[in-house]
Amino acid sequence: MMLEDLYRLLRSGHVQAQGVVDTITQPIIVLDQNLCVVTANNAFIKTFKADRDDIQGRVFFELGNGQWDIESLRQLIGGIIPRAAAVIGYEVKHDFPVIGQRTFLVDARRLVHPDDNSANILVLFEDVTERQRHDAEMDFIVSETRHRMKNLFAVVRSIAMQTETKGRTAADYRDTFLGRLDVTLRAQEISVSNTPADFEALLRQSVNPLGAERFHCTGPSVQLSNSRIMPVSMIFHELATNAAKYGALSGQDGEVHVTWSLEDGPRGRVFLRCEWREENGPAVTMPEHKGYGTELIQATCAHVGGMVELKFHPEGLNAVIKFPV
Missing domain, CATH: 3.30.565.10 (Histidine kinase-like ATPase, C-terminal domain)
Structure with a gap:
């Protein structure tokens, strides 16, 4: 579910809105104007190993012995949100005491209630730690493969250019070339094992x-x-x-x-x-x-x-x- 979908759902005040939010797998938290926790969904409680009773009504930056007191996140919620309707994909990297090093993309939006005109802040967290690690590994694999293919083509070209053609039939040249190429490839297989x-x-x-x-x-x-x-x-x-x-x-x-x-x-x-x-x-x-x-x-x-x-x-x-x- 996208941030705007959540915004419309919660703003509607529908009685089932909280129940729907609790089924979402991404951590979500709602803060009041004083940056105190109004509500948090089950994914937030599970991901950050929090106790719902311990966080309800508390200042967000004091949660978990101050684990959310992150300068970049303070700037986002305390400074950026009041001046902007929404912020999408704000990256936060932090070493959390309980769950370790994590990278989150944070989406946040002001949530104005239609009845009392109060302005809460809806914050959604997407854990991209594994995705970024996977992307980095794939980038490395692609780069390494490209490098090895380039070297291999250079070797093949060298073998082809240095295999003598004078006085040879096409079949003789082919057999000589393929023999040298075969031993080269087998040697490559051994050498890549480091x-x-x-x-x-x-x-x-x-x-x-x-x-x-x-x-x-x-x-x-x-x-x-x-x-x-x-x-x-x-x-x-x-x-x-x-x-x-x-x-x-x-x-x-x-x-x-x-x-x-x-x-x-x-x-x-x-x-x-x-x-x-x-x-x-x-x-x-x-x-x-x-x-x-x-x-x-x-x-x-x-x-x-x-x-x-x-x-x-x-x-x-x-x-x-x-x-x-």
């Missing part, structure tokens, strides 16, 4: 399903921070992709062995040293030109402050990767 990622689990996820059963890992438990999840995933996915196309995983008997350890580095930093070793695959020769995969691995490793050494042994590729953790 918790460290286990290196071995991330390593296996980056390689899977490219010959997972012929992929062997050995090393201590290492936790990677969020900033390392994406680049590490891209590095090892690229190594696994190359192994599946040209290296050990392209044959039936080939295997990949990955071992790692922690080493002390300069300025007290700790480095992860990881060795990628391919065995029992086709003979390997030094490539005539540095491919995009090699460039991606080297550039990504450098981006996180590390280095990579690629050795094309005849029996299989050997890569040594080091980066700070």
Whole structure:
């Protein structure tokens, strides 16, 4: 029910007016010219945990040990109301002793009785605390989603632009692009949890399903921070992709062995040293030109402050990767 509806109902003096007001779920109170409580509905009593007998006839600002003695509310009722017929949506924030921090929108109107021309004040309270909290949460979620989508599109564009097209069929380009995009999205899912990622689990996820059963890992438990999840995933996915196309995983008997350890580095930093070793695959020769995969691995490793050494042994590729953790 709106303030004007209440005003017309109470001004009519109808015998059922008070009963109707008591059914309204919003707290309502009526004050006389001296700002003493004439009546309060059930919602007011319940919301502010008041006793009807204790508030009847008392000055409004003395109720509840002065919990309503709020400067902004004093200005509204004591100053604004006498000069205006109504005030709608006046926001009051206060830490109430009994119900805690609350935000109310206050509607108030002078209520002139037709019989004796006395002027009371009708005050209606709407608790918007939860609504404002919900709105703030939604604003944050929308803002965060927009930010993440913008970053994700930038990553997708970067993958698309940096995936080489020369000498490739459309199907080959598609498969390469989707493979890189898939590992990127899986790394994103891990990083948004804001918790460290286990290196071995991330390593296996980056390689899977490219010959997972012929992929062997050995090393201590290492936790990677969020900033390392994406680049590490891209590095090892690229190594696994190359192994599946040209290296050990392209044959039936080939295997990949990955071992790692922690080493002390300069300025007290700790480095992860990881060795990628391919065995029992086709003979390997030094490539005539540095491919995009090699460039991606080297550039990504450098981006996180590390280095990579690629050795094309005849029996299989050997890569040594080091980066700070």
